[in-house]
Amino acid sequence: MELFLQQVLNGLTLGGVYSLVALGLTLVYGILHVPNFAHGAFYMAGAYSAFFIMTKLGLNYWWGMLGAAAVVALISVLSERLVFHPLRKAPYLHHMIASIGILLFLEAGAQAIWGADFHRMETPYTQLLEFGGLTLPAQRLLIIGAAFLLVALLQLFLKKTITGATIVAMAQNREGAALVGIDANRVAMLTFAIAGALAGMAAVLYAPINLVYTSMGNLVITKAFVIIVLGGMGSVPGAIVGGLIIGFAEAFGAFYISTDYKDIIAFALLVLILSVRPQGLFAKGAH
């Protein structure tokens, strides 16, 4: 039973991180219909910014997270302005290739500055909490708490504020949103900023129990793609539920099936589900 609960905890941790990354991806997709392959590089850039702030500037973990969110939001907005905006009328293939260009640039840039080594990120939350026979590492609890808090805040923002509503309106109908006077450029920039900040914070949350390295975003972003395809591209609840499904599938798969093959589980799940339902698990229309 303890072991089972331990896997639930692992699933929640992974699911939280995946949900945060997938949320950003799905928001950007909703607005621009761009599958942003560079999102994983944003995630990586977040971890490196925090790493830089903590080791070189000597500030603490929370400043690291805040800085990462700001830096990645900036990178994200810049890439919208400089790359995706000029391409908004181009065929889909061009978006994808351009986003791959950004991805390659950021990865190579990080490697040029910090080298190919793996780095450890320090966290103030190293203690282990004992609770009814369960061992709860504080950092994992922090990830779960912070992820759910951020998801809840994002939901409130999208549902309860006018600015948030403009994002939802744009995602629902671009022309309609323009007709009621919503500035498409502003909304696109805002969405990219939010997506970037979420990716940056997710990276800083997860990095202490993983490591910081240049290709750290690759698996996470690919899984985030799996999540948003499963949950329906552009769907916010779909990204959250999908993130948790993949998180749990991986945690339990690693424990009950094989640690070696745990990274394959998400992809195998996608292949399986799309083989049976090409339109995705929760999507209403066909792709």
Added chain:
Amino acid sequence: MKLFSSTTGWLLLLALALAFPFLAGNDYHLTVMSTAYIYAIATIGLNLITGYTGQYNLAHSGFMAVGAYTVGILTVDHQVPFWIAFVLAGVVAAAIGFFVGLVSLRLKTHFFSIFTLCVGYIMYLLIEKWESLTHGTVGIIGIPAPPNIGSIDFTEPRPQYYLVLFFLVLSLWIMHRIVRSLLGRTFMAIRNGDDLAQALGINLMRNKLLAFMLSVFFAGLAGGLYAGFVRFIGPGVASVEHTFDMTMYMLIGGIGTLLGPLLGAIGVPWLTQYLQVLQDFRFVVFGPLLVILVIFLPYGIVGTWMNRKRRKEALAAQAAVPGSPREVSSIPAAKGATHA
């Protein structure tokens, strides 16, 4: 004027390629060129499915790895003669491509790409983890070179170069035959619009699947050649970065043209050779270059040049016969734009 679209242009290129070993300063240059040719063969394959048929397959390097590992496993672990293993490399890649294509080609536009990205990861992870079959992260060492033909020894750089060149020319010729045939026209019709192609009576699934299998067949053969040429392979062959590399070659040269991917696949490695400092950081330059190309020169060098030429010809024709319709461009103009 019609230098590259005519036979003389291609023969000139072939003559240059044949003379290259005598012009090259050392064996190292030959090795660089041979490697570039191998990747050119794979890029030609990727161009068939992406440039001509409009489906961006992100698992392409995975299929190249399938070819490489087919040769590696068969020759090293099962003592199968190289040439049999080499043929099987293409066949196995195409067979796996059949099943992957059957599922993935039901998806459109970027869903297909995301799906194949995942397939590529599964291939990479399987190669890395399935140690009893693939030797895991250690890779396969000591793959035999192609056996001697007569007194030609394929461990020497020069015969190796000509061997690879032979397969490159063969691939280009086959690709030329395909794109000039009704089949090639069918693929381009699918690229220009699924619905339109279907309205013309084209069986979408069957033709996409055929394009996909042909495309990965080239990848498999390139992988097989790579295994026999480098004689050591690791899971890295399957990594998606190689697909990104090939995308770059294709895009710089000109997507959806015969010459473009070839130029890109040969030109870019040489450029990185001369920018030695950039070896590890080449994407600091090539990443933004990719973005700039996509924004300002989406048809690459060859595509832009051909479009310009075509426009000139059309203008000349229009001046001669007032009111005559312009020639329809065969360069991808707005593929996929209508079915987002």
